[in-house]
Amino acid sequence: MISVSVILPTFREKDSISPMLRALDALNLSGLEIIVADDHSPDGTEKAALETAKTLKAPVRVEQNPGVRGLAPSVVHGFSKANGDILVCMDADGQHRPEDLPGLLAEFERDPALSMVVGSRHVPGGGFTEQWNLFRVMCSDGAAFAARLLLGITLKDPMSGFFAIRRSAYDRVKSCLLPEGFKIMLELAFLLSLTGRDRVLEHPITFAMRKQGESKLSGRVIVQYLAMLVRFVRVKGSIRRKLATQS
Numbered sequence: 001m002i003s004v005s006v007i008l009p010t011f012r013e014k015d016s017i018s019p020m021l022r023a024l025d026a027l028n029l030s031g032l033e034i035i036v037a038d039d040h041s042p043d044g045t046e047k048a049a050l051e052t053a054k055t056l057k058a059p060v061r062v063e064q065n066p067g068v069r070g071l072a073p074s075v076v077h078g079f080s081k082a083n084g085d086i087l088v089c090m091d092a093d094g095q096h097r098p099e100d101l102p103g104l105l106a107e108f109e110r111d112p113a114l115s116m117v118v119g120s121r122h123v124p125g126g127g128f129t130e131q132w133n134l135f136r137v138m139c140s141d142g143a144a145f146a147a148r149l150l151l152g153i154t155l156k157d158p159m160s161g162f163f164a165i166r167r168s169a170y171d172r173v174k175s176c177l178l179p180e181g182f183k184i185m186l187e188l189a190f191l192l193s194l195t196g197r198d199r200v201l202e203h204p205i206t207f208a209m210r211k212q213g214e215s216k217l218s219g220r221v222i223v224q225y226l227a228m229l230v231r232f233v234r235v236k237g238s239i240r241r242k243l244a245t246q247s
Helices: 014-025 045-053 071-080 098-110 134-151 167-176 184-193 219-246
Strands: 004-010 032-038 060-064 086-089 116-120 163-166 200-204
Touching: 004 014, 004 071, 014 032, 014 045, 014 098, 032 045, 032 071, 045 060, 071 167, 071 184, 086 098, 086 167, 098 116, 098 163, 098 200, 116 184, 134 184, 134 219, 163 167, 163 184, 167 184, 167 219, 184 200, 184 219
Parallel strands: 004 032, 004 086, 032 060, 116 200
Antiparallel strands: 086 163, 116 163
């Protein structure tokens, strides 16, 4: 049996965290633990999660990000506290649907050599429950194009943020992580592409409408993302050499 740790990075998710926890618990996955990786939300997210946890079968913990603020550092901290063989990252605002999670996990059962599964909106069977406005579509498509062009990755949807990674694969590349901003999934997929031994698969998901909260997309986030791509291009060779010495 494969054990699974689901990490939910949160910031101001008081209204959405309880429905998300209940939906994950209702999947009745064997060996599941849930970690709420909170970034010191001032709205009572931690309290809401802990109160809900009392009513669930799956164990739930809240881990506060002790370092640099941001989604990516929170996820990495959550991974460091996780016990599962498979580490999963999902948004807590409802856009990543819990009912899509079993499909991602089933890919690891089908292929024991698989390192990472990306929840993809842009492969057959994937899609959206709402029509995005033109600005949002342009931002998402432009960011994905830039990632493929500059980093050489082949993912159709490197921006979804919903992924599962085998712990052994994560352990191979975590020393090369420089997590900042929001795109931890892209960074991990990029690092795995440099090892020469890890395979990343895309599995279809349906991206849902946000149930609570608001988008974190801003000019600052866009600048952070572009700076991250430039940094990856600059250090690509040195990272590849470092990973080669570790294999």
